Amino acid sequence: xxxxxxxxxxxxxxxxxxxxxxxxxxxxxxxxxxxxxxxxxxxxxxxxxxxxxxxxxxxxxxxxxxxxxxxxxxxxxxxxxxxxxxxxxxxxxxxxxxxxxxxxxxxxxxxxxxxxxxxxxxxxxxxxxxxxxxxxxxxxxxxxxxxxxxxxxxxxxxxxxxxxxxxxxxxxxxxxxxxxxxxxxxxxxxxxxxxxxxxxxxxxxxxxxxxxxxxxxxxxxxxxxxxxxxxxxxxxxxxxxxxxxxxxxxxxxxxxx
Amino acid sequence: xxxxxxxxxxxxxxxxxxxxxxxxxxxxxxxxxxxxxxxxxxxxxxxxxxxxxxxxxxxxxxxxxxxxxxxxxxxxxxxxxxxxxxxxxxxxxxxxxxxxxxxxxxxxxxxxxxxxxxxxxxxxxxxxxxxxxxxxxxxxxxxxxxxxxxxxxxxxxxxxxxxxxxxxxxxxxxxxxxxxxxxxxxxxxxxxxxxxxxxxxxxxxxxxxxxxxxxxxxxxxxxxxxxxxxxxxxxxxxxxxxxxxxxxxxxxxxxxxxxxxxxxxxxxxxxxxxxxxxxxxxxxxxxxxxxxxxxxxxxxxxxxxxxxxxxxxxxxxxxx
Numbered sequence: 001x002x003x004x005x006x007x008x009x010x011x012x013x014x015x016x017x018x019x020x021x022x023x024x025x026x027x028x029x030x031x032x033x034x035x036x037x038x039x040x041x042x043x044x045x046x047x048x049x050x051x052x053x054x055x056x057x058x059x060x061x062x063x064x065x066x067x068x069x070x071x072x073x074x075x076x077x078x079x080x081x082x083x084x085x086x087x088x089x090x091x092x093x094x095x096x097x098x099x100x101x102x103x104x105x106x107x108x109x110x111x112x113x114x115x116x117x118x119x120x121x122x123x124x125x126x127x128x129x130x131x132x133x134x135x136x137x138x139x140x141x142x143x144x145x146x147x148x149x150x151x152x153x154x155x156x157x158x159x160x161x162x163x164x165x166x167x168x169x170x171x172x173x174x175x176x177x178x179x180x181x182x183x184x185x186x187x188x189x190x191x192x193x194x195x196x197x198x199x200x201x202x203x204x205x206x207x208x209x210x211x212x213x214x215x216x217x218x219x220x221x222x223x224x225x226x227x228x229x230x231x232x233x234x235x236x237x238x239x240x241x242x243x244x245x246x247x248x249x250x251x252x253x254x255x256x257x
Numbered sequence: 258x259x260x261x262x263x264x265x266x267x268x269x270x271x272x273x274x275x276x277x278x279x280x281x282x283x284x285x286x287x288x289x290x291x292x293x294x295x296x297x298x299x300x301x302x303x304x305x306x307x308x309x310x311x312x313x314x315x316x317x318x319x320x321x322x323x324x325x326x327x328x329x330x331x332x333x334x335x336x337x338x339x340x341x342x343x344x345x346x347x348x349x350x351x352x353x354x355x356x357x358x359x360x361x362x363x364x365x366x367x368x369x370x371x372x373x374x375x376x377x378x379x380x381x382x383x384x385x386x387x388x389x390x391x392x393x394x395x396x397x398x399x400x401x402x403x404x405x406x407x408x409x410x411x412x413x414x415x416x417x418x419x420x421x422x423x424x425x426x427x428x429x430x431x432x433x434x435x436x437x438x439x440x441x442x443x444x445x446x447x448x449x450x451x452x453x454x455x456x457x458x459x460x461x462x463x464x465x466x467x468x469x470x471x472x473x474x475x476x477x478x479x480x481x482x483x484x485x486x487x488x489x490x491x492x493x494x495x496x497x498x499x500x501x502x503x504x505x506x507x508x509x510x511x512x513x514x515x516x517x518x519x520x521x522x523x524x525x526x527x528x529x530x531x532x533x534x535x536x537x538x539x540x541x542x543x544x545x546x547x548x549x550x551x552x553x554x555x556x557x558x559x560x561x562x563x564x565x566x567x568x569x570x571x572x573x574x575x576x577x
Contacts, residue, residue, distance in 0.1 A: 001318060001319065001320055001321065001461070001468070002315075002318070002461060002464075002468065004463045004464070035314075035315070037314075037315055037468075039461070039464040039465075039466040040466065042313055042314050042470070043314035043315040043470075044314065076463070076464075078461070078463075078464065080318070212311070212314060212316050212317075212328065212331075213316055213317035213326065213328065214317075215317055215319070215324070215530045216281075216529060216530060216533070216534070217279075217280050217281070217317060217324075217326070217526070217527070217529060217530055218279075218280075218283070218316065218317065218326075218328050218331075219281050219282070219283030219284060219287055219302070220283070220331070222283065222284055222286070222287060224284065224286060229284075229286040230284065230286030230287045230289065230290040232287075235533070
């Protein structure tokens with residue numbers, strides 16, 4: 001069932017992005033999502049940007065996200081979750097090297113992941129790709145938890161000019177990460193997946209899909225591409241986990257955390 | 258080892274667990290996944306004459322004793338569905354798992370048109386969904402509500418797909434489900450699927466609003482099981498066709514109860530929420546253990562057991 005939360009703080013991240021800080025915590029792993037319901041409006045999935053207090057990052061892209069932007073401190077919204085399977089850490093975390101790759105607004109769950117990873121003793125590198133300077137979000141937040149951050153923008157207004165995959169290729173060569181984690185638009189995830197497969201690197205990618213029931217029943221969020229089929233973003237994912245070359249022959253796309 | 262194979266008319270199922278319509282049945286890949294997980298047969302999501310986007314969110318929620326949903330019959334329309342079903346049938350044939358199509362429509366004539374389109378995909382059977390509770394405003398009272406309308410749809414579908422068996426899916430919220438079962442069998446139904454979800458409403462007291470965007474929806478899961486058992490028992494006593502007993506089956510023991518009520522096969526849907534897609538195979542395994550522990554050899558040993566007076570000596574675990 002849905003549980004009501006109250007908005008206690010609103011942070012403006014850029015002209016079309018706000019973070020909503022809610023009045024309670026949620027038992028959630030980085031990469032998991034919640035269904036957010038505004039009665040009479042709609043219900044949509046949002047990845048958990050922080051667990052204590054529960055924090056959601058909302059980009060105004062449609063009627064529902066604009067309705068969330070219209071909320072004020074003290075207003076209510078309803079949460080179901082945490083849902084789905086989030087990111088997983090490799091065994092023996094201390095000393096492990098993790099590369100987190102964010103495309104645009106994909107920074108939200110990865111910033112939560114970075115905090116947990118550093119707490120567990122890993123060294124974290126972050127590559128953030130965006131179209132332009134104002135869409136590079138949370139880079140200071142990553143630095144605050146002790147991660148090294150690389151920024152690329154398509155127009156060159158911040159960091160290196162180009163797509164994030166350019167930075168990824170270099171960080172992979174220079175720092176030899178043990179695992180790559182990604183969240184962003186699907187073309188970015190596909191490009192990242194290709195890099196990981198070529199390098200034989202284990203990877204975990206958070207997929208975006210249209211979600212309806214969010215319960216693994218209705219089939220609306222099935223992901224069907226060259227790597228996955230019959231894979232439900234809501235209950236099999238949203239994080240797709242590939243353990244790398246060693247387990248590639250196992251063939252099962254199902255991953256249970 | 259008990260024999261869990263199940264004869265459903267001319268169909269041979271390796272297990273009596275049938276994926277219920279509306280769960281995972283939206284693509285060939287998901288139908289195949291359900292089959293690989295252990296379903297003896299799989300039912301596709303219902304399709305109608307035209308594509309439908311379905312209702313806005315929320316479309317489903319777990320309210321504590323079951324699930325309520327109003328997905329709203331989202332489907333790609335009969336033409337595209339026929340392509341999907343053809344693809345699925347080929348994949349499923351390799352696994353020896355029959356494919357059951359499912360159809361709905363707004364009028365008797367449209368039911369016949371959809372059935373004809375879907376028949377081109379050669380499914381092993383066609384389920385005729387005359388009982389979806391979630392589209393009442395658009396389609397009027399469900400056809401399952403009266404003997405006359407239920408029989409009229411059945412006869413119209415049977416007329417156009419004579420060589421494909423049809424299962425008519427009945428609603429639980431009727432005065433006499435036995436009479437409706439008799440009417441559809443007289444009109445040509447080869448099987449009965451019983452039951453669809455039970456109409457209900459879940460209200461969030463904090464919001465002061467129904468949780469579903471459609472306000473009302475269909476109740477499934479544990480809350481539906483006793484309702485379904487009673488319906489199946491009544492149908493089993495009224496007609497002599499195979500019944501796919503559906504409603505709240507989440508464990509092998511639930512499946513045994515459904516068969517004891519008179520079902521030939523057992524539909525499973527909402528269990529996928531509680532236990533994952535693996536539920537299908539887990540229920541088969543648990544049913545196997547249940548039968549073995551009590552010394553039953555086949556499903557026929559328990560079919561309709563609850564409809565008869567108790568035996569002098571009941572088999573129990575370790576008592577066989």
